[in-house]
Each structure stands twice: as structure tokens, then as C-alpha cells.
Amino acid sequence: MTIPDRFNAFRIHGGDGGHRSGIEQISLDALAPGEIVVRVAHSSVNFKDALAGTGTGKILRRFPLVGGIDVAGHVVASTDPAFREGDAVLVTGSGLSETRDGGYAEYARIEARWAVALPTGLDLRESMILGTAGFTAALALLRMEENRQTPSLGPLAVTGATGGVGSLAVDIFSSAGYTVHAVSGKPEHAGYLQAIGASEVLGRDALASARPLESTRFGGGLDNVGGPMLASLLAQTAAYGNVASAGLAASHELPATVMPFIIRGVSLLGVASAGTARDIRDEVWRRLASDWKPRHLDRICTREATLEQLPAVFDTMLAGGSMGRTLVNLGGTAESAS
Structure with a gap:
């Protein structure tokens, strides 16, 4: 495939x-080095993206950079040699939109060591509805089960349940066989939370x-x-239970106290998704494509946006007005690798 001399990027x-920040026409040479060039189909919007895109948080460690911590x-x-033209891949975290150019561009150049071959059971669109948020929720469950959670x-309990990580955690945990109690300060979205797997929806006063x-x-x-x-x-967790902080x-x-x-x-248990070891990263994505795959991804994807719409999405998210996940469409094809 011929790569154009210049293409759109949210820089x-x-x-x-x-x-x-905004859309610019850039060349491939403007991107951070890497062994793989990807025609981007989708990215997503995470809270970290909103902080970076608006300058509200100190996320970027060098400038300028293309935004977007997810890419597929x-x-x-x-x-x-591990990747060939036409392979479907995804990357989450791994320094994207911190030290390296991210996924908010029609083309991305990435390091092969962070690229994950799209697992059978997911298509590119689904992988970015999941993105860093779904990876974080699944990594939390993996850590909990490694510590004998059953x-x-x-x-x-899932706090902040209407957000991206929270919504996907509700769905993933229930898909994995757990009873889930969603904790949210937005009672008007109780029906949404129950529809994606929560057996009970609790107000913030439950943890007051x-x-x-x-x-x-x-x-x-x-x-x-x-x-x-x-x-x-x-303080309300049963003996030898696990609480993951994300x-x-x-x-x-x-x-808190040590009681x-x-x-x-x-x-x-701490959950830090960005620098996850490769073997753990592969295992999390394998589970997300199989027994932990959320059953309600289309419902959790509450908005789809273009690069031009990103500033409005960021403002809504930082104002606490977003729910579920926002998928970013970059125009690439989205068929699965299977």
C-alpha cells in the first residue's frame, strides 16, 4: 500500500x-521511529486523552506529539519479521501520547515490541471499544484472580461505574461469572448499568x-x-478479598487504616496498564477475545467521533458528562483478523 506524503493527525x-492542539497535515517522517507503520482504523478516548488534548494534565513528556493512547x-x-503487510494489530498505552506519537492520525508508526496481533474473537472496532479501558478492567480481574479471588x-463492587473502565468492568466481571454491584453518582443511568451486567446499582452513599x-x-x-x-x-470487603485500584x-x-x-x-492491588509486561499483555487480550469478552460492547460504545470532534468530546469528558466509551473513527478498514 502506498503511504501518502501527508495525512491528517490530531497533534x-x-x-x-x-x-x-488540533488537526494538522503531517508526513510519516514527523512520527516517532518504529518498525511498523499502521493504517489506523480506530482509536478511542480515555480520560488521559482528554487531559493531554486540552493541556489540563501534564501527560506528554515531549512536544509535539500526536494524541491518542490507543490504536488499531x-x-x-x-x-x-513478526508482522507483515495486511496484519491487523492493536496497541494500548506503551508510551503512546506520552513519549511517542499516538493513534489520533490516519497513520501510526509503532515499535513492534508493543504491537499485539489482533486476537481471534475480536475485530478492530471491538478492540478499540475495549482499548485501554477494557484492558485495565481485565488486568484488574487477572490480578485479583491470581490472588485467589472467586x-x-x-x-x-465497581466504582465510577458509568465511565469507560467502570462500564467495561461491569460487563467483563459479570461475563466472568461474578455478581457485580455498580456504584455510581448518576442514578439516572441505573438502567444502563443493569443492562450491561450489574445486579445492583448503588449510590455513592454506599461507600460513605x-x-x-x-x-x-x-x-x-x-x-x-x-x-x-x-x-x-x-472496610467493607470480605476476608481475603481483593480490591484493585485503577x-x-x-x-x-x-x-484509610491498616485494619x-x-x-x-x-x-x-495496583493496576498500571501502560507498562504491562508483554506476556501479561498477551494473556489479557486473549481473555478479552474469549471467555472475558464483554457481551454489551455496542451498548457501552455510546458515541463515535472523528478527529474534528475530539475537542468537544474532551470537554464533555472532563466536565463529567460522558458515559461508556467513545470510539474514534479514522477511516481505515475494520474487518477482523480471523
Whole structure:
């Protein structure tokens, strides 16, 4: 396939010149080096993308860079023997839109060591509805089950449940056989949460207690919020249950005591998706394409956007007005690799 001399990209500038971002025409030579060139079919919008794209958060470590921490498409050129022209691949995290150009462009150049061959059971569109958010939720469950989490311990709580990670966690956990209690401050979306797998929808007051230990209510959970809600979830988790921490939508602080850990043996597990080891990364995507594949991806994908619409999507997300996942369409073909 012939790569055009110039193509569209959503590029972010910063540093001493101040923040600015928008669509530019760039050449392949402007992209960070890598062994694989991909014609991008889809990307997605994560909270980190909104912070980077608006300059609200210090995400980029060098400028300028193409935004977008997720990318999926077909290989159009490769110097790595593991990938050939036409192969469908995906990349999440791995320095995209931090130290390397990301997925908000018609073409992306990536390092082969981070590229994942699209697993049988997913198409490119599905892989980006999942993206970093789905990978994070599944990585949390993998870590929990490696630490002996089972459905018999009790329901799993998911905080920030209407967001991207939260919505996909609800679906993934229920698909894996767990009872899921979704915790959300948006009661108007209770029907949505039940439709994607939540057996109960709880308000934020369910995790409002400041006591170091409460009666056990959950077998564990995934927290996307931080702060007092995470502390309360720990205090209500059953003996030897696991709570995975994946976000800080409310606070980066943890006003907790050691009581849940030393009296009930509760484990607090960190989930950092960006630098996940390759063998674990491959296992997570294998599970997402098979027994952990969410059953309601089309419902969770609540919006599809073009590059031109990204600024509006970012503003909505940062204002707390988004729900589920936003898929970014770049115009590439989206058939599966199977």
C-alpha cells in the first residue's frame, strides 16, 4: 500500500510556546521511529486523552506529539519479521501520547515490541471499544484472580461505574461469572448499568462510611475513584478479598487504616496498564477475545467521533458528562483478523 506524503493527525503542542492542539497535515517522517507503520482504523478516548488534548494534565513528556493512547489498524509496512503487510494489530498505552506519537492520525508508526496481533474473537472496532479501558478492567480481574479471588467471596463492587473502565468492568466481571454491584453518582443511568451486567446499582452513599472496618458487603472490587470511597470499599470487603485500584477521579489520597489488611487479610492491588509486561499483555487480550469478552460492547460504545470532534468530546469528558466509551473513527478498514 502506498503511504501518502501527508495525512491528517490530531497533534498536541506545548512547552514554552503554550498548549495548542488540533488537526494538522503531517508526513510519516514527523512520527516517532518504529518498525511498523499502521493504517489506523480506530482509536478511542480515555480520560488521559482528554487531559493531554486540552493541556489540563501534564501527560506528554515531549512536544509535539500526536494524541491518542490507543490504536488499531492494519500494517502497511514493516521491518520486523513478526508482522507483515495486511496484519491487523492493536496497541494500548506503551508510551503512546506520552513519549511517542499516538493513534489520533490516519497513520501510526509503532515499535513492534508493543504491537499485539489482533486476537481471534475480536475485530478492530471491538478492540478499540475495549482499548485501554477494557484492558485495565481485565488486568484488574487477572490480578485479583491470581490472588485467589472467586465469585464465592461475594459480589464485586465497581466504582465510577458509568465511565469507560467502570462500564467495561461491569460487563467483563459479570461475563466472568461474578455478581457485580455498580456504584455510581448518576442514578439516572441505573438502567444502563443493569443492562450491561450489574445486579445492583448503588449510590455513592454506599461507600460513605469513614469507619476503619464495617460489616462485610463485598467480595472485592475495582475502584476508579480513590479517596474516601476506596477506603470505605476496603472496610467493607470480605476476608481475603481483593480490591484493585485503577483510578483517581475523586482523589489521589487514601484516608484509610491498616485494619482491613491485618484483621481480614484484604489485599489492595495496583493496576498500571501502560507498562504491562508483554506476556501479561498477551494473556489479557486473549481473555478479552474469549471467555472475558464483554457481551454489551455496542451498548457501552455510546458515541463515535472523528478527529474534528475530539475537542468537544474532551470537554464533555472532563466536565463529567460522558458515559461508556467513545470510539474514534479514522477511516481505515475494520474487518477482523480471523
